[in-house]
Amino acid sequence: MRRFPFALVFAASITAWLGSVPTASAQSAPATQPQAARWYKGAIHDHSFWSDGHDFPEMVALHYRDKGFNFLCLTDHDVIADADRWFDVDEAVKRAEADDVLDVYTKQWGADWVETREKDGKKQVRLKKFPEFAPRVEKPGEFILIRSEEITDKIDKLPLHMNAYNLRHAVKPQHGDTTHDALRRNLRAVAEEEQASGGPIVVQINHPSFRWGVAAEDLVDVPEAAFVEVANGGVGKAVLGDELHAGDERVWDIANTLRLAEHGERPLYGTASDDSHAYYGKPQTGSLHGWIMVRAAMLEPTALLTAMQAGDFYASTGIMLSDVHYAPATGEYTVVVAPAADAEYTIEFVGTPVKFDHHSEAVKDKDGQEVHATRRYSADVGKVFETVKGMRVTNGHASGESTVRATYKLTGDELYVRARVTSNQPAANPAYKDQLQQAWTQPVGWEKHVRR
């Protein structure tokens, strides 16, 4: 027997919300939340000419700044834009698929900025280092860059990629005998770098579904791990899984369930990103596949990363939330959507009961061979505890605030609870056919299960 856990509130018009970044609601924000805290929009996985991206780093930064992002983490493979690097203009033209890529760049930043040379009969352009280009694109209080890297490891043929944010030095891939082993070694290497640098460094494990490199079990018995991508614009439909593999959101639930139930480890927080390589003119490229909204008092790396570590952020492919609030004293977990005109929302509270069916089975291919894939678990794992469907706000009401809100009251019998919000509107920049806008908030109610 359960009481109805939801309080639905529909107030008047939505006009106040449209086109603006919602601010944290002072009324329902945690008491510890500074009054000035607000949501900052961040792109946390992007590539430039520094590795396999298709544009200059400062052009990529400008792209995100123009789209209204507040921070960008350029995550080129195994590099933090700190070397002397000359880049073939032919290669730039090829990647950008634009003969005028250098002209566009020069027009944007000025002839004084662009350095070219001839080497072995080839025209080259120097890639600017992070300390050079960051000040040219940053606008204090509006847009900043966080120096970052995609640590790009490989175990046998399986990719293991991790983004490390707020680095002073690049961290080399550490390798290992297994994905699990390599993951721990890489995370420890970053922890050493964090000790040396003194500032917070956040690491996320990227795109588990990319070439099915990471299985849920690889993310268990890894106390150093704290973040995983659950939406990545680069992997397309693989994010949903296939007949042999769990999708990234399922991997997240399985990993969190096993971490808490079997190892007393804190759950992973979920992120969303573009993983963009190309930015202009091609379908299924560019920004707005996925991003995070971080609630912080300041637009500054330490404040943003500390808020992420506290779970005060959500992942999105289009939906904006005005508040997410968990009150441990009452067990109430509240999600408030900043609704778009005529959109319809479903809010689901997802988690795993403490008493869940632990049974699992290995995945085998057609020949009966076991494959490196997340095992199959019961429907208890990552089940939907409650659903609130069909919440809709239509245009044309009188002025005033409008909210779409749902509250789930934890019973105490959950290992963790998170929320998933789904709109009936297409994703901001769909990464696969028929993708809808979604938002994912972080697991709560798990602290009492942590021993490690």
Ligand SMILES: [Zn+2]
């Ligand atoms: Zn990657």
Ligand SMILES: [Zn+2]
């Ligand atoms: Zn990447």
